[in-house]
Amino acid sequence: MLAWSRRLVIAKALAAIRNELSASTRRTASIRPEKPALPPPTWALDSDTTKVELERALLAIDVFPRCALLLSVFDGVPVKDAAILLDSDPDLVRKGQAIGLQELTRNLARMQGWTSVTTSQHVVMSEMEHA
DSSP states (O other): HHHHHHHHHHHHHHHTTTHHHHHHHHHHHHOOOOOOOOOOOOOOOOOOOOOOHHHHHHHOOHHHHHHHIIIIIOOOHHHHHHHTTTTTTTHHHHHHHHHHHHHHHHHHHHHHHHHHHHHHHHHHHHHHHOO
């Protein structure tokens, strides 16, 4: 019984952002897979990371990947059920989950001072162009 009532609350929350979610779903579907710049495998989240920092890192993620991540990883909703709740295809939910995990990792690592080589090179090139 608890699972059904919980899913009803989730469905109502998603209905409140349906237009934004639909637009984000289309953006996610159009993203081509590429190897993202991620912190090294030795990177670990600081133990003193706050709830506010985690929320900030999550809110920086586009809506569909964030919802896919929260539902499937944080709430443990099976991908098939998350696809129903998100009115999407299970493969797109998996894609959104992967994008969400990558972005969450990057966002948290950046909060701890990590910068990617790609970002560093872009900043240097931008500075040279303005000189």
